Structures are given as structure tokens and as C-alpha cells.
Amino acid sequence: xxxxxxxxxxxxxxxxSARLVGWLFRKVHQPQVMGEMFAGLLLxxxxxxxxxxxxxxxxxxxxxxxxxxxxxQVGLILFMxxxxxxxxxxxLRGRGHTTVLTSHxxxxxxxxxxxxxxxxxxxxxxxxxxxxxxxxxxxxTAMSITAFPVLARILTERKLLNTHLGTVAIAVAAVDDVTxxxxxxxxxxxxxxxxxSSMWLMLGGLGLYVLVMLLGVRRFLSRLxxxxxxxxxxxxxxxxxxxxxxxxxxxxxxxxxxxxxxGAFLIGAIMPKHPGFVHTLTEKLNDAxxxxxxxxxxAFTGIRTSLGLVNSAEMWFYFALIISVAILGKxxxxxxxxxxxxxxxxxxxxxxxxxxxxxxxxxxxxxxGLDIGVISPALFAxxxxxxIVTTFMTSPVLEWIYFTRLVPREYEPVGVEADGSATxxx
Amino acid sequence: xxxxxxxxxxxxxSILGILGILQLGKSLEAxxxxxxxxxxxxxxxxxxxxxxxxxxxxxxxAELTVSQSGKELLITFRDANHTxxxxxxxxxxxxxxxxxxxxxxxxxxxxxxxxxxxxQGRLASSQCASATSLSGRRQxxxxxxxxxx
Numbered sequence: 001x002x003x004x005x006x007x008x009x010x011x012x013x014x015x016x017s018a019r020l021v022g023w024l025f026r027k028v029h030q031p032q033v034m035g036e037m038f039a040g041l042l043l044x045x046x047x048x049x050x051x052x053x054x055x056x057x058x059x060x061x062x063x064x065x066x067x068x069x070x071x072x073q074v075g076l077i078l079f080m081x082x083x084x085x086x087x088x089x090x091x092l093r094g095r096g097h098t099t100v101l102t103s104h105x106x107x108x109x110x111x112x113x114x115x116x117x118x119x120x121x122x123x124x125x126x127x128x129x130x131x132x133x134x135x136x137x138x139x140x141t142a143m144s145i146t147a148f149p150v151l152a153r154i155l156t157e158r159k160l161l162n163t164h165l166g167t168v169a170i171a172v173a174a175v176d177d178v179t180x181x182x183x184x185x186x187x188x189x190x191x192x193x194x195x196x197s198s199m200w201l202m203l204g205g206l207g208l209y210v211l212v213m214l215l216g217v218r219r220f221l222s223r224l225x226x227x228x229x230x231x232x233x234x235x236x237x238x239x240x241x242x243x244x245x246x247x248x249x250x251x252x253x254x255x256x257x258x259x260x261x262x263g264a265f266l267i268g269a270i271m272p273k274h275p276g277f278v279h280t281l282t283e284k285l286n287d288a289x290x291x292x293x294x295x296x297x298x299a300f301t302g303i304r305t306s307l308g309l310v311n312s313a314e315m316w317f318y319f320a321l322i323i324s325v326a327i328l329g330k331x332x333x334x335x336x337x338x339x340x341x342x343x344x345x346x347x348x349x350x351x352x353x354x355x356x357x358x359x360x361x362x363x364x365x366x367x368x369g370l371d372i373g374v375i376s377p378a379l380f381a382x383x384x385x386x387x388i389v390t391t392f393m394t395s396p397v398l399e400w401i402y403f404t405r406l407v408p409r410e411y412e413p414v415g416v417e418a419d420g421s422a423t424x425x426x
Numbered sequence: 427x428x429x430x431x432x433x434x435x436x437x438x439x440s441i442l443g444i445l446g447i448l449q450l451g452k453s454l455e456a457x458x459x460x461x462x463x464x465x466x467x468x469x470x471x472x473x474x475x476x477x478x479x480x481x482x483x484x485x486x487x488a489e490l491t492v493s494q495s496g497k498e499l500l501i502t503f504r505d506a507n508h509t510x511x512x513x514x515x516x517x518x519x520x521x522x523x524x525x526x527x528x529x530x531x532x533x534x535x536x537x538x539x540x541x542x543x544x545x546q547g548r549l550a551s552s553q554c555a556s557a558t559s560l561s562g563r564r565q566x567x568x569x570x571x572x573x574x575x
Binding site for chain 1 (some may be wrong): 433436437440443444447448450451452454455456457459460461482493494495496497500512540554568
């Protein structure tokens with residue numbers, strides 16, 4: 001079968017399924033992205049390949065997956081740029097102690113429990129081509145991640161963005177995001193470096209790259225923003241320049257051995273945060289990245305996820321352990337830390353629930369883990385399932401813990417502007 | 427002071443704990459790695475085919491991919507039928523049965539001293555008298571685009 005017609009049919013089926021399942025999920029008060037993630041899983045061997053193996057083989061022949069993967073990677077680069085773009089350091093102002101402690105605990109607690117779990121899972125779900133250190137660090141990171149874009153979307157939908165809880169949650173998730181990706185960059189670097197000298201070389205390269213981005217490229221980007229303000233619009237040339245910088249940054253981090261996505265995230269994070277500039281840039285890229293390309297990533301993840309590998313009581317027991325540790329670490333850790341910093345139990349519990357949302361950021365991380373061979377296919381399937389379950393549970397648990405209808409009476413808005421651009425991603 | 431103490435109790439101790447776990451885990455042993463792509467050849471296939479029509483390997487060599495999750499293995503031959511075996515690794519011995527035809531089984535031992543890793547074994551059916559000996563060499567560890575390697 002020729003490749004282009006196959007690819008076009010694949011994209012059509014993926015897009016249709018994503019919109020349809022997303023719409024169904026919205027009907028049960030779940031974010032659109034949740035449905036899209038689930039649609040991806042349905043298109044893989046776990047459902048379509050199981051129910052209709054002939055149709056699955058015809059729709060996704062093995063030799064066509066390379067094209068699909070390339071498209072999904074481009075989509076992820078654009079998406080990670082947008083995630084970085086919506087991170088605004090202003091949201092941290094005035095919330096130092098609560099944010100820093102809660103954020104760091106919400107990372108370290110699941111990381112710690114993930115490392116303990118690694119002691120049990122390493123001899124059972126890994127092999128000796130992976131060292132325990134790499135396995136434990138990756139599993140810890142996988143337990144710690146929070147989906148900043150999904151969290152922002154849930155807060156908006158629940159009209160919580162301007163409440164005390166909403167502003168703290170956004171700030172904590174922002175710190176989590178940056179810290180989580182930094183830890184993952186280090187883990188990837190450790191796994192990919194063959195020996196100590198190459199590791200130091202890669203670390204040196206990473207340090208130099210970050211310095212150049214913060215001290216040099218950032219200034220240049222400010223000039224772009226000034227040009228935008230002067231003209232009042234984002235011209236096609238300006239847009240092309242931003243895209244070129246995005247591609248260059250992604251290329252550098254990929255060549256450094258980390259991953260292209262880190263470069264995309266970092267350049268987004270250091271972009272000037274003038275609301276008009278951010279909004280215009282987001283508007284121009286959002287539909288292509290979120291509507292068209294991200295569902296391809298979800299479908300590709302679904303194709304890589306074989307729930308058939310979780311095929312025994314033993315395997316389901318491992319999955320139960322994983323999900324228990326993930327929830328205990330993230331929800332428990334965040335709740336406890338928020339309570340210690342003075343929040344009420346209800347608010348602290350709601351914050352813990354929100355931080356437990358892993359969403360597509362977890363899927364991004366897991367695909368990187370599978371690519372670098374640090375997790376096995378069965379563990380990948382279990383962690384994908386864990387990401388879906390923890391994201392799915394957020395809305396109903398939040399409803400149960402927080403009683404959203406009481407929010408306007410109990411908590412006064414703290415005066416932080418709801419940044420529309422932050423909520424455009426899902 | 428209270429803040430510093432809280433931070434140390436919750437963050438500092440956890441970091442120390444993680445370092446301890448990493449040290450403790452170094453003594454753990456995971457199953458031998460056999461995952462990846464293997465190039466295999468076999469002999470005496472013709473009698474096996476005539477006796478067991480369910481075996482549909484046309485050529486005398488093929489690639490097989492081994493997807494490994496701990497001791498659990500999913501082995502897929504790149505033949506016309508993508509014949510798949512489910513099995514387990516015991517030490518360096520692979521024991522697997524065909525997913526859709528449990529009479530068909532694969533038994534092989536991996537030699538990891540060789541460079542690249544080698545595999546020796548047999549493919550047989552409990553319904554047939556004959557068995558096919560097979561040998562193979564590992565081509566790579568890299569995961570493929572699908573989760574099944």
C-alpha cells in the first residue's frame with residue numbers, strides 16, 4: 001500500500017476518534033484531553049488490534065509507523081513549546097514558602113516511594129541491560145510528574161483559577177513542571193552517556209546550552225517582543241523566526257543526547273511573557289499542535305501500549321502497587337505539605353488531587369523511557385494505565401473533596417489575573 | 427527556623443533516603459537481557475512443515491523480535507503469519523508456546539559469552555514427531571516503534 005494514502009487515512013481515523021471520544025468524555029465532565037488519550041489507547045493493540053486484528057494491521061502496517069512517529073514528534077515539540085510559553089514566573093510572586101515547600105514535597109515524596117517500589121519491581125519487570133540506578137531514577141520521575149496544562153484546564157472549567165487554591169495549584173504545578181523536566185533531562189543524560197567522561201561532556205554541553213539560552217537568546221527574544229509591540233502584530237517573518245529558534249533549540253538538545261523536547265520546553269519557558277505576544281503565538285500554533293498533531297501522539301502511544309502484556313494476576317498486582325504508590329506519593333505528599341504550610345485539610349486535599357493529575361505529560365515521559373530502553377513494554381503499559389486512571393479520577397475526586405459549589409462563599413479571589421493563554425491548551 | 431526545619435525534614439531526609447535506596451539496589455539482580463531483534467536460521471524444516479501445517483515459515487531464515495518484561499517474553503517471528511510465542515526466561519533458557527497454537531513450542535538457550543549473543547534451540551510441536559533445530563544471533567537491543575519491540 002502506498003505510504004501517503006495510508007498516512008492520510010491514519011490521520012483521518014485518529015482525528016475522528018479523538019474528537020468523538022473527547023466529546024463523549026466531556027459529557028461525563030472529563031477534560032477533552034482525557035478522551036483523546038483514551039481514544040489513542042482504543043486504536044492500539046489493546047482494543048482495535050484485539051477485536052479486529054485484520055483491520056488494525058491494514059490501518060497501521062508496521063512500515064508506516066515511522067511516518068506517524070515523526071509527525072507525533074513534531075506535534076510534541078510544538079506542544080512542549082506551548083507548555084513552556086504558558087509558564088509565567090509572575091505566578092510565583094508572593095507565594096514563596098507555600099509554593100516551594102509544597103512543590104518540592106510533591107516531587108520528592110512520590111519520587112522516594114517510586115524508588116522504594118523500584119527495589120521490588122526491578123528484578124521482576126526489568127533486565128540486566130538496565131542498571132538499578134537508571135531504573136529507580138526513571139520510575140521515581142514517572143511517579144512525580146504533574147500535567148500542568150490539564151491541571152490549568154480543570155481549574156478553569158471548575159472556575160477555581162482565581163481562588164486561593166487555584167493560584168497555589170498553578171504555581172506549584174509550574175515549579176513541578178520545570179523541576180520534573182530538569183530531573184528527566186538528567187536521567188536521560190545518565191542513561192545515554194556510555195561512561196563517566198561522556199556524561200561530564202554531556203553535562204557540560206547542557207550547562208553551556210542553558211547559559212546561552214538564559215543570557216543570550218533570551219535578550220534576543222525580548223527584541224522580538226519589542227518588534228511585535230511596535231508593529232502590533234506577529235508578522236509571518238517574525239513567526240518563521242520564532243519557529244526557527246524553536247527548531248534550533250530542539251535540535252541542540254537532541255544532539256546533546258538529552259531529547260528534542262527539552263529544547264522546545266526551555267525556549268518556550270524563556271520567551272517574553274507579554275500577554276498579547278503569548279496569546280498571538282499560542283493562537284497561531286495551538287490548533288495545529290493540539291487539534292491535529294497531539295492526537296497522533298496519543299494514537300502512537302496507544303499503538304505502543306499492549307495491555308495484553310498485563311496478562312496475569314502477578315502483573316495486575318504489580319499494576320495495583322504502581323497505582324497505589326503513585327497516588328499515595330503525589331496526593332499524600334502534596335496534601336501533607338500543603339496542610340503544613342497552613343492550608344485547611346479540604347484545600348490541602350484538593351491541591352493533592354490536582355497535583356495527582358499526570359495526563360499527557362506522563363505519556364511524553366513514558367515514551368522517552370521506552371525509547372531509551374529504561375522501561376520494559378509491560379511496565380510501559382502499566383504506567384500508561386496509571387496515567388489515565390490518575391487523570392480520570394481528578395474531576396470526580398475534586399468534586400467529592402472540595403465541594404466546588406461552596407468555593408465562591410468560602411474563598412475570596414486573590415486578585416491574580418486569569419491568563420487566558422494558560423487555559424488554551426486543553 | 428520552623429520553615430528550614432520543615433524543609434529539612436521533608437526534603438533533606440527524603441533525598442538521603444533515595445541515596446540509600448540507590449545504594450541498596452545495586453546488589454539486586456535483574457533477569458538476563460534477551461530482548462531485541464534476533465536473526466535465526468533453522469534446519470530440517472521441511473518434515474516439520476509437512477507434519478505440522480500450522481507452521482508456516484517459508485524461508486530457512488528469519489528475524490524474530492523478543493519483547494522482554496522481566497522474565498516474561500513475547501517472541502514474534504517475522505514470517506507471513508507473524509507467529510507469536512508467549513514464554514518465560516529461566517536463567518538463560520527460553521521456554522515459549524505459540525499464542526494461537528499451544529502445541530507448538532520453542533525452547534532455546536542463550537549464550538551471552540559469544541559476541542554478539544548467540545541462541546541455540548529447537549522448534550517443535552507436541553503433535554509432531556519431528557523438531558526443527560534453530561540457531562540465531564542477536565542483531566540489536568534497540569526498541570522498535572511499537573511497544574512489542
